[in-house]
Amino acid sequence: MSSWTFFVLAFSSLAAAASGAWTFEDAQAVVAAKGGKVDAYKFSPTKPIKEAISLGPKEILKVSLTIKEDSKVGRPHQAFLLVQEPESKVEAFFPLTVKELSGKGKVDLSHKDLPAFLLTAPSLSLSLVLGSFGESAASVVTIGNVEPSLDPTAKALLEKQKQKDIGGETVIYKAKDEIRHIFRADPQSPPKIITLVFLLSVLAGLGGLFVVWFPILGGNLSHLPRALKAAPVSHPLFFASLLSLEAIFFMYYTQWNLFQTLAGMAAIGPVALFSGSRALREVRVRREKGER
Amino acid sequence: MRLQPQSDMASRTVFLLFFVNLFVSWVSAAPLTSERVLAVIEEQSDSAKYSQFLAGLKGRGFDVKLESVKKDTLALFKHGEKVWDHVILFPPKFKGYGPALTPQQLLEFTKLGGNVLILTSPSSIPEQIRELARELDIGLPPKDYIAVDHFNYDTVSNSEKHDVVLANRPAVSPAVHNYFSGKQDDLIAFRGAGHTLGNGPLLVPILTASRTAYAYDSKEDFAYAQDPWAAGTQMQFVSAMQARNNARITLVGSADMFSDEFFDMKVQKPGSTESQKTANKEFCKDVAAWTFGEKGIVKVNAIRHYLSNEPNAPVNPNMYRVKNDVTFEIELSEYDVDRWVPFKVPSGDSLQLEFTMLDPYYRVPLLPASTSPNYTTYTTSFKIPDQHGVFAFRVNYKRPYITYVDEKYSVTVRHFAHDEYTRSWDISGAWVWIAGIAVTITGWIGFCALWLWSAPAAARVGLKKTE
Numbered sequence: 084m085s086s087w088t089f090f091v092l093a094f095s096s097l098a099a100a101a102s103g104a105w106t107f108e109d110a111q112a113v114v115a116a117k118g119g120k121v122d123a124y125k126f127s128p129t130k131p132i133k134e135a136i137s138l139g140p141k142e143i144l145k146v147s148l149t150i151k152e153d154s155k156v157g158r159p160h161q162a163f164l165l166v167q168e169p170e171s172k173v174e175a176f177f178p179l180t181v182k183e184l185s186g187k188g189k190v191d192l193s194h195k196d197l198p199a200f201l202l203t204a205p206s207l208s209l210s211l212v213l214g215s216f217g218e219s220a221a222s223v224v225t226i227g228n229v230e231p232s233l234d235p236t237a238k239a240l241l242e243k244q245k246q247k248d249i250g251g252e253t254v255i256y257k258a259k260d261e262i263r264h265i266f267r268a269d270p271q272s273p274p275k276i277i278t279l280v281f282l283l284s285v286l287a288g289l290g291g292l293f294v295v296w297f298p299i300l301g302g303n304l305s306h307l308p309r310a311l312k313a314a315p316v317s318h319p320l321f322f323a324s325l326l327s328l329e330a331i332f333f334m335y336y337t338q339w340n341l342f343q344t345l346a347g348m349a350a351i352g353p354v355a356l357f358s359g360s361r362a363l364r365e366v367r368v369r370r371e372k373g374e375r
Numbered sequence: 376m377r378l379q380p381q382s383d384m385a386s387r388t389v390f391l392l393f394f395v396n397l398f399v400s401w402v403s404a405a406p407l408t409s410e411r412v413l414a415v416i417e418e419q420s421d422s423a424k425y426s427q428f429l430a431g432l433k434g435r436g437f438d439v440k441l442e443s444v445k446k447d448t449l450a451l452f453k454h455g456e457k458v459w460d461h462v463i464l465f466p467p468k469f470k471g472y473g474p475a476l477t478p479q480q481l482l483e484f485t486k487l488g489g490n491v492l493i494l495t496s497p498s499s500i501p502e503q504i505r506e507l508a509r510e511l512d513i514g515l516p517p518k519d520y521i522a523v524d525h526f527n528y529d530t531v532s533n534s535e536k537h538d539v540v541l542a543n544r545p546a547v548s549p550a551v552h553n554y555f556s557g558k559q560d561d562l563i564a565f566r567g568a569g570h571t572l573g574n575g576p577l578l579v580p581i582l583t584a585s586r587t588a589y590a591y592d593s594k595e596d597f598a599y600a601q602d603p604w605a606a607g608t609q610m611q612f613v614s615a616m617q618a619r620n621n622a623r624i625t626l627v628g629s630a631d632m633f634s635d636e637f638f639d640m641k642v643q644k645p646g647s648t649e650s651q652k653t654a655n656k657e658f659c660k661d662v663a664a665w666t667f668g669e670k671g672i673v674k675v676n677a678i679r680h681y682l683s684n685e686p687n688a689p690v691n692p693n694m695y696r697v698k699n700d701v702t703f704e705i706e707l708s709e710y711d712v713d714r715w716v717p718f719k720v721p722s723g724d725s726l727q728l729e730f731t732m733l734d735p736y737y738r739v740p741l742l743p744a745s746t747s748p749n750y751t752t753y754t755t756s757f758k759i760p761d762q763h764g765v766f767a768f769r770v771n772y773k774r775p776y777i778t779y780v781d782e783k784y785s786v787t788v789r790h791f792a793h794d795e796y797t798r799s800w801d802i803s804g805a806w807v808w809i810a811g812i813a814v815t816i817t818g819w820i821g822f823c824a825l826w827l828w829s830a831p832a833a834a835r836v837g838l839k840k841t842e
Binding site for chain 2: 281
């Protein structure tokens with residue numbers, strides 16, 4: 084800070100002092116209960132009340148002080164006690180009643196004076212604002228903190244009132260909370276090892292069937308040459324058409340639609356019918372000869 | 376603005392939207408000179424008091440017509456259509472504004488999209504304005520209540536009465552577009568009455584009183600303010616209502632702040648060493664510009680949604696499938712006095728897309744993707760929920776000071792088609808069943824071969840012969 088600005092500052096503060104300022108003295112805040120218990124707190128413009136003042140539902144906080152314009156007592160046009168909720172900066176004002184001659188001002192504060200919004204706050208800051216017309220400088224001074232104590236039922240009621248006061252149901256135009264859809268869980272397959280065990284058991288069933296047919300029951304294909312000789316077209320054609328039908332089903336399973344499948348069936352079906360009847364007629368001939 | 380009648384965007388299909396946009400672009404191509412402003416003033420001679428403000432309006436292309444309150448033919452409508460686009464009401468000397476400017480007429484005017492700027496002075500707030508304010512949930516003080524502030528007053532003009540309150544520009548908030556913030560160290564001189572606001576979302580404060588300001592009865596409370604009408608930041612100097620159709624009504628507690636006297640005034644705060652010029656001229660211009668739709672008009676240029684992962688996916692299809700990945704885009708422009716500029720969402724705010732069927736399944740932020748000279752494209756991607764039905768993409772962006780954006784576009788969300796599910800061979804649990812079918816087929820073929828070509832085993836031949 085240069086000496087010049089210091090000079091200007093000193094001069095201006097001097098000038099402010101010369102034109103006067105609103106201040107107060109003999110100030111005290113008293114919490115009076117019905118039972119007669121009284122807690123008194125002294126404060127001054129430079130020394131706010133350090134400890135938080137607890138204010139119960141039946142108690143009254145009485146703030147009294149002597150207001151001065153410089154050194155002589157006076158009555159300012161504006162003498163308000165401001166009660167502020169520090170977080171939202173919402174503030175209520177309570178005008179002091181001030182005597183003109185003595186400059187004595189007082190204001191009472193109890194639970195029923197405070198709106199629900201402030202009363203439900205954990206802590207409230209008290210300030211005193213003094214100002215008036217003319218040259219004297221106005222002042223706003225923080226004088227302490229009040230903690231309203233509430234019983235739970237009253238608190239619940241007040242919370243409801245508070246919601247009503249701040250327009251609980253009315254819309255506020257602002258961004259809303261984000262929402263992300265939670266999807267249902269995907270279907271789960273059992274562990275692969277279990278699947279493989281059962282898969283092997285199914286395949287083992289097929290193996291068992293062939294074992295029963297061929298080595299045990301003596302199944303064989305020894306009539307094949309004879310059958311081919313007796314009906315050289317029908318037998319291969321019938322067996323091929325059976326394989327084709329299964330192939331059509333396989334194609335339907337993997338890529339064909341129903342119409343392609345039906346067309347395939349329409350082509351293969353008559354072949355299977357006619358070749359089958361010839362082939363089975365040949366089988367009957369063999370049976371009638373006593374060869375089966 | 377001309378576009379306001381079309382801006383009631385509550386329920387509009389995109390088809391209609393495009394149509395309106397065509398219309399809007401045609402309108403904005405036309406100059407603003409067709410903006411008809413009715414200024415209602417007691418005497419033509421009084422207009423000299425506000426000449427700078429009125430000249431400013433005319434300079435920006437408004438066609439301002441001064442009419443006296445007493446004029447018989449004064450009317451807001453003709454054949455059911457509004458004759459004016461905007462109305463300025465200067466405070467009358469007598470009791471009221473006459474039969475053409477009843478609260479009902481003014482509300483009807485705003486219903487048709489007209490904007491109203493109401494200037495009041497503590498000594499004459501006509502009953503018509505009080506009634507209108509009651510409808511809007513604005514609390515006006517009784518007659519002759521004026522606002523003072525012993526901490527922020529002008530020491531030059533009147534150091535005794537402290538009635539010229541010096542207000543700072545509204546603070547810049549990260550969450551809202553505040554068109555009135557201007558330069559933060561500006562001082563705005565105000566002489567008049569404060570008012571209070573209700574809780575509705577349509578009401579917005581423009582200029583708020585400081586913590587130490589209060590309103591008192593200038594005719595009664597000489598000695599001291601025993602029962603001030605309002606005090607602190609709950610009291611407003613200028614505030615506005617933006618109706619659902621985006622018509623704006625602005626209420627100013629002081630007509631003086633629009634006067635030449637205040638425009639040119641040099642003011643000095645108590646305790647400060649030098650005087651500075653008021654920012655009333657700029658601030659009042661901002662107030663009028665906002666009220667008359669030169670600022671804070673947001674429009675939707677286009678909406679697009681499509682499948683995210685397919686390069687050639689059709690734009691804006693009618694149908695999606697559950698669990699599709701979808702991208703949604705919206706182009707937003709903002710009107711700035713004479714042209715469309717890209718709309719920027721404030722840093723503390725979020726433009727959100729909802730995907731709703733009765734309730735939102737998604738509410739996700741739309742983020743700026745690209746900017747062109749006229750618009751910003753906001754976009755987001757998400758996976759369509761696993762729920763079929765008729766859903767709607769909805770952008771419901773209603774914020775203080777800007778026109779409301781509420782776009783809704785419904786799409787059908789269908790189930791998986793029968794050939795869109797996972798194939799059975801991809802599901803490990805199905806392998807056992809597939810193997811079962813394969814085993815059956817193989818067994819059947821084997822059986823057929825045996826039936827056709829198996830020779831009887833020797834023992835069996837013997838058995839058969841005995842039959």
